[in-house]
Amino acid sequence: xxxxxxxxxxxxxxxxxxxxxxxxxxxxxxxxxxxxxxxxxxxxxxxxxxxxxxxxxxxxxxxxxxxxxxxxxxxxxxxxxxxxxxxxxxxxxxxxxxxxxxxxxxxxxxxxxxxxxxxxxxxxxxxxxxxxxxxxxxxxxxxxxxxxxxxxxxxxxxxxxxxxxxxxxxxxxxxxxxxxxxxxxxxxxxxxxxxxxxx
Amino acid sequence: xxxxxxxxxxxxxxxxxxxxxxxxxxxxxxxxxxxxxxxxxxxxxxxxxxxxxxxxxxxxxxxxxxxxxxxxxxxxxxxxxxxxxxxxxxxxxxxxxxxxxxxxxxxxxxxxxxxxxxxxxxxxxxxxxxxxxxxxxxxxxxxxxxxxxxxxxxxxxxxxxxxxxxxxxxxxxxxxxxxxxxxxxxxxx
Numbered sequence: 001x002x003x004x005x006x007x008x009x010x011x012x013x014x015x016x017x018x019x020x021x022x023x024x025x026x027x028x029x030x031x032x033x034x035x036x037x038x039x040x041x042x043x044x045x046x047x048x049x050x051x052x053x054x055x056x057x058x059x060x061x062x063x064x065x066x067x068x069x070x071x072x073x074x075x076x077x078x079x080x081x082x083x084x085x086x087x088x089x090x091x092x093x094x095x096x097x098x099x100x101x102x103x104x105x106x107x108x109x110x111x112x113x114x115x116x117x118x119x120x121x122x123x124x125x126x127x128x129x130x131x132x133x134x135x136x137x138x139x140x141x142x143x144x145x146x147x148x149x150x151x152x153x154x155x156x157x158x159x160x161x162x163x164x165x166x167x168x169x170x171x172x173x174x175x176x177x178x179x180x181x182x183x184x185x186x187x188x189x190x191x192x193x194x195x196x197x198x199x
Numbered sequence: 200x201x202x203x204x205x206x207x208x209x210x211x212x213x214x215x216x217x218x219x220x221x222x223x224x225x226x227x228x229x230x231x232x233x234x235x236x237x238x239x240x241x242x243x244x245x246x247x248x249x250x251x252x253x254x255x256x257x258x259x260x261x262x263x264x265x266x267x268x269x270x271x272x273x274x275x276x277x278x279x280x281x282x283x284x285x286x287x288x289x290x291x292x293x294x295x296x297x298x299x300x301x302x303x304x305x306x307x308x309x310x311x312x313x314x315x316x317x318x319x320x321x322x323x324x325x326x327x328x329x330x331x332x333x334x335x336x337x338x339x340x341x342x343x344x345x346x347x348x349x350x351x352x353x354x355x356x357x358x359x360x361x362x363x364x365x366x367x368x369x370x371x372x373x374x375x376x377x378x379x380x381x382x383x384x385x386x387x388x
Contacts, residue, residue, distance in 0.1 A: 001283060008288030011220045015227060015289070015353075016296020018216050020306055021202075022209035025297060027316040034375075034382035040206055045357070047210025052217040052361045065222050072364040073349050079366050082348025083355075083373020086341050090374060091381030093337025094316060096352040097345055098229035100338070101290055105297030107308040110315060113331040117338025122233035123241060124339070125346035129267035132347075139347065143369065154363040165365065174363060185210060196387045 016102035025103035027094025027110075034091050036192040043185045050181030057174035060158055067158035072151040078139040202305040217357055224285060226362065228354030230345035231275075232290040238268065238279035249276045322386045348373070 022044045023029040032038030059065035073079070090096060095103060095114045104111035132139060142150040146163045153162050154177065156170035166173045204212070220227045242249035247264040250273075254260060261273030261280065268275045278284050301307050311317075315330045323329060345351035348370050350359065356374070359367025 004285040005283055005288050007224050008285040009292045009295075011216070011224065011227070012289035012292025013296040013299070014216050015220070016293030016298075017300040017304065018209070018213050018296075019293070020297045020300035021204045021304055022206075022213055023203050028318045031316075031318045031382050031386050034378050035386050036379065036383070043206035044209045044213060047207065048214035048217065049357060049360045051211060051214035052221075052357075053363065055214070055218040056221060056361055059218075059222055069221055069225060070362055071226050071358075072362055073355065073359060073366040075364075075366045075369055079348045079355070079369045080373040082344040082346070083370040084344070084377045085347065086344030086351065086370075087374040087377030088381060089337035089340030089344065090352075091378035092385065093334050093341070094318070095334075095337070095341075096229075097233060097341055098290075098293060098351065098353045101229070101293045102297030102300075105294035105299075106301035106306070107298075107313055108316075109313050110330055110334045113334040114338035114341075117335035117340075118233050118342035119237055119240075119338075120335075121339035121342035121344075122230070122346050123237040125343045126234060126237065126265060126267045130265070133266065144365065152365045154365065157362065162364075164363075170363075177363060185206065 015098070016105060019099050019102040020106045024099045025095075025106050025108065025111075027103075027108075030090070030094040030096075030099070034094075035195070037195045039188050039190055039192060043188055046181045046188070047185035050178040050185070053174050053181070054178040057155060057157075057171045061169075061171045070153075070157045070159040070162060072153055072157075072159075072162045074149055074151050075143050076140050076150070077143060080143075081139060217361055221358065221361070226354070226358035227289075228286070228350055228358060229290060229293075230342060230351040230354060232287055233342050234268075234275055234346065235278045235282065235287050238275060239282060242268075242276070242279055249279055251276070251280050318386055321388050 019025050024041060029038060029041050033041040060067060093114050095111060097118055100111040100114040144150055144152055146152055151162050153164050154166055155173035156164040217227055238249055248268060250262045252260050261276040263269040263273055263276050278287060314327060315325060319330055348355060355367050355370035
């Protein structure tokens, strides 16, 4: 219990600190990324995914990290549809569920309203889940059928719950993906289009 | 002086945080905790939503009258009954981390942006009510969407794609196909 709390404080604290320092807590930067006028956060995220992925799969390969630490989510239609609904709010508000909490801590007060809306939105989903399951069950249909849960990865993790789409050593698949992501971070221009200066 | 990190330094450190959390505890995820916070509030009003039952053999089980909260042997109910757990503390600590970064990391929010971000006021006006309503609606949508998808930017996109999970790629596709045109249309200046 105490260990859980201390680890939560350590990693949550580090995550919130870093999110603010990379400006992921700044809606100007998030919206700049989404409207393609300021690709700073895209470069941060691409590099972070590639780099962490490489470390993770090296750790798995040498046995430093147990495969049981892999927690992969299922691939069903609702992941795409939920992502699209998320996209509307993300493009409008400029915060995500995590960055808005760190942003509030850093002193952005509109983040409080984002969190309040989020609490209501999450509860609305909890209350509508049973109805969705009965009336829109296609939302929970898998996009792929490999095993019962369809918690599928691209690279072999060694966790038997998670079948891989590429049957070759995980570190090779991840190595290629990581290089693509980190190279993309370097190659991506600082801006793809410019904001209008008209009044 | 505003000391924020460049993309390479930021990307390396952010990557290290995601890797370290997965190596030591489990992959980072945030949006589930909104459900736990909701249950802390609403389950106290309707006790059927969160039931802690001690069985004859002394073991404790968690159940809910709501099919979502009842999922995975009532794990959401259990977390709401014991909020001193890793995931919930994690999100509180994110607030503290953001506060520390602003206070001691020389990255304060400009005074005129504490309520309304510049990109919003330049495009949609300086009305306080409009921004707060917009933020509230946006918050509603990101959490409804994240719960339908089973995760958000941290759980699906960052942790998911770190693990090369197919679901992370699907989520990212759904998000950007919609969020990019919306931002381009709403925020022209």
